[in-house]
Amino acid sequence: MLIYCGIDWAERTHDVALVDDVGTLVAKRHITDDAAGYKVLLDLLAEYGDTEENPIPVAIETSRGLLVDVLRTGKRSVFAINPLAAARYRDRHAVSRKKSDPGDALVLANILRTDMHAHRPLPDDSDLARAIAVLARAQQDAAWNRQQLANQLRSLLREYYPAALAACAKWDNGLCRPEARELLKLVPTPARAARLTRPQVTAALKRAGRKRGIEAEAERLREAFRQDWAHQPPLVEDALGRQMLALLGQLTAACAAADELAQAVEEVFPQHPDAEIILSFPGLGTQLGARVLAEIGDDRTRFADACGLKAYAGASPITRASGKKSSITRRWVKNDRLNHAGYLWAFASLTASMGAKAHYRRRRDKHSDWHAAAQRNLFNRLLGQLYHCLKNRRLFDEFAAFPPSGEALGAAAA
Incomplete structure (x- = not known):
């Protein structure tokens, strides 16, 4: 008899339901979110045939947390079900729209019983890859937070202090630079800035590291x-x-956090076996390469082929057809972090690879793509090449990735 487990996750307590292969509820529990509760859950699974060789699959509505880490030990398949998808399955069992935590656990267990083949288990990434994912995502969040605070500061300065914006406009990164922060700290108002002396400015620039x-x-x-x-x-x-x-x-703290996390990524990412292959691609440095690895992981069985990876990243187009109507558009449901990294990757590759630049120009000139569409197409191609290189443990080869066309070969021969 096959057993399937569903867990309705909450902050302090969880509801657990076990069903057999015909949908009969064989056990249910209400556990706490602590070590004692986790032990009750594992004992319950063991009671109904959970072994290291044949673990009971589990469905839960989250992909992170201590409970998920406890369940992922060994060979157990853990399925993170999207809450929106779980709500649609709930309507199959009752049209009254009633909802309860034990009922949701039962719904999750039945999802695995009926449609486990249609859902993807959590990838079996290594601990190093998961650590890189934590740091890369945190650094990305810190960079976004830093830019948001810089935008708020710029908006405030426009209200009363345009001289500061004019003074910092020449610098790259503008208000995020140490020099700009030191000057604003020294002269927070235009009245005080008008009395600024040359020694004060010089001292502020030196404190900023210039x-x-x-x-x-x-x-x-x-x-x-x-x-x-x-x-x-x-x-x-x-x-x-x-x-x-x-x-x-707040901006100073955000800048410090982003820099510290970037340094942590610089230290950890090169230790991964896939780092050499990822860094061999044009346009990928340590920070951006770590973001790519964080989202695709190092479980080579996660994606059946390159098409699955491209769809996951939102790089490949999607076709919507109904009756006589058909449209091909970009994907809206995707991994936003990987998609954002791919946009930066494609943009940086234009100056690092002649083949990538030629591919971009061909999409713009011959296919009349807009800039974003051409870059998305280039990202789609680079992602397929990355999948091939990681699977076959090969470094990026410019000539193999972007073989010269007949026109280019004729021009070179002439």
């Missing part, structure tokens, strides 16, 4: 701050300055 061109940069900054700008009333300006300093503190 080594060259300090005197010329100090003179440029003083001129930018001393130009004629409109001003808020003094009391309002002082209040806005206090608000700016509070936001500047």
